[in-house]
Amino acid sequence: MSFCCGASMIGTKGTLKHIHTHIHNVPLLFCPVCHRVEVHHLVEMEYEILAEYAHGDGAAEIDFDEYVEDRHGAALYENCVSNEDEDPLELVRNQIDISLDLLMAAKALNDTEWENELKKRLSVLSQRRAKLRNKAKSAGSK
Numbered sequence: 839m840s841f842c843c844g845a846s847m848i849g850t851k852g853t854l855k856h857i858h859t860h861i862h863n864v865p866l867l868f869c870p871v872c873h874r875v876e877v878h879h880l881v882e883m884e885y886e887i888l889a890e891y892a893h894g895d896g897a898a899e900i901d902f903d904e905y906v907e908d909r910h911g912a913a914l915y916e917n918c919v920s921n922e923d924e925d926p927l928e929l930v931r932n933q934i935d936i937s938l939d940l941l942m943a944a945k946a947l948n949d950t951e952w953e954n955e956l957k958k959r960l961s962v963l964s965q966r967r968a969k970l971r972n973k974a975k976s977a978g979s980k
């Protein structure tokens with residue numbers, strides 16, 4: 839896990855721009871405090887190689903997932919794996935918090951596509967939260 843500003847960074851996937859090439863689905867780490875975004879340390883080498891290759895090839899867009907084998911798997915996202923025993927309402931709240939943080943990162947990166955995805959995700963999450971709240975109310979607990 840990586841740390842920045844004394845807080846653990848959040849793992850995510852996003853689009854980065856290398857000179858003239860947009861590279862999609864790059865595993866990233868995002869600091870919720872200062873909104874710093876960096877390439878995940880486990881794929882830094884692959885990212886650099888792919889970025890150079892794509893640039894040399896003159897590609898306008900490239901998908902990281904298609905070129906780099908997902909051999910790191912869960913290790914990349916171990917800090918965002920949620921515990922099954924967790925309260926679902928609490929889980930949704932956490933997801934909303936993370937999405938809001940990521941939305942700020944997307945804005946900072948001027949990545950409108952990612953921004954729109956996150957907005958969509960946030961509206962789904964808030965609907966889920968409303969449902970869970972109603973359920974909790976009718977069950978008479980929490």
Ligand SMILES: [Zn+2]
Binds near residue numbers: 842870871872
């Ligand atoms: Zn930071």
